[in-house]
Amino acid sequence: MSFVIDVGIVLRLSDYSETSQIVTLLTRGHGVARLLAKGTRRTTKDRFMPGLDLLELGETRFKLARPDAGLGTLAEWKQQSAYPRIRSDLARVYAATYATEATLATTTEHDPHPALFDALAALLQTLDIAGEPLTPDGVTIELVRFVSELLREVGFMPTMRACVVCGKPRTAIANARFSSSRGGLLCVACAAETPESRPAPEAVARGGRVGEAPAAWLEILDYHLTRVIGRPLRASRQMLRFAGAADKM
Numbered sequence: 001m002s003f004v005i006d007v008g009i010v011l012r013l014s015d016y017s018e019t020s021q022i023v024t025l026l027t028r029g030h031g032v033a034r035l036l037a038k039g040t041r042r043t044t045k046d047r048f049m050p051g052l053d054l055l056e057l058g059e060t061r062f063k064l065a066r067p068d069a070g071l072g073t074l075a076e077w078k079q080q081s082a083y084p085r086i087r088s089d090l091a092r093v094y095a096a097t098y099a100t101e102a103t104l105a106t107t108t109e110h111d112p113h114p115a116l117f118d119a120l121a122a123l124l125q126t127l128d129i130a131g132e133p134l135t136p137d138g139v140t141i142e143l144v145r146f147v148s149e150l151l152r153e154v155g156f157m158p159t160m161r162a163c164v165v166c167g168k169p170r171t172a173i174a175n176a177r178f179s180s181s182r183g184g185l186l187c188v189a190c191a192a193e194t195p196e197s198r199p200a201p202e203a204v205a206r207g208g209r210v211g212e213a214p215a216a217w218l219e220i221l222d223y224h225l226t227r228v229i230g231r232p233l234r235a236s237r238q239m240l241r242f243a244g245a246a247d248k249m
């Protein structure tokens, strides 16, 4: 395979040898790519690229791995934005970490999702806004918007308009429940026949906007993500606590 040029966001970095790192990028046109970056470790004196940092966005030239090989090769990295203000605020760090973890856990390599790339870049850009501090609700709203876009892109967005089993409209459902395995809202009767469900927060069950009840939306999407992935995200508990979700499961 030949070298390609794309833009990417650094989702994960790990040391590979004295002088090399493995960098996991979300690229716009080539999806998630795991690349060997030689000479990028900060301890190296004669490196040909500046050190890479988590969550920065840059232009990159790389070679994808062959189907039978694990790692591609990073040839060049030109940083375009490091979003420095995210690092100055713990809440923004939680939200950005949550978003990258969720992206890594729900996507596969070399499967391009340009809309997902744009949504992540937009989230980081918003979290990096100077001046006006983002309120806790503001940070949560941005994260919920991103997670919704992520779930839509990877095909796991739950249906909240009606009971996913019998089709009863949500306005006619009392004490609605939510099931991750069924993929959305359930009425009480259908929930009784479903092994996995939990109460749907009132604001979510009546179709309230994200801006009206950000913590309730984060709570239900986090519950869903945890089951889609098969484990909670590491950033999950801190993010839920910060958002003020009622149920910190």
Ligand SMILES: [Zn+2]
Residues within 6 Å of the ligand: 163, 164, 165, 166, 167, 168, 186, 187, 188, 189, 190, 191
């Ligand atoms: Zn039903």
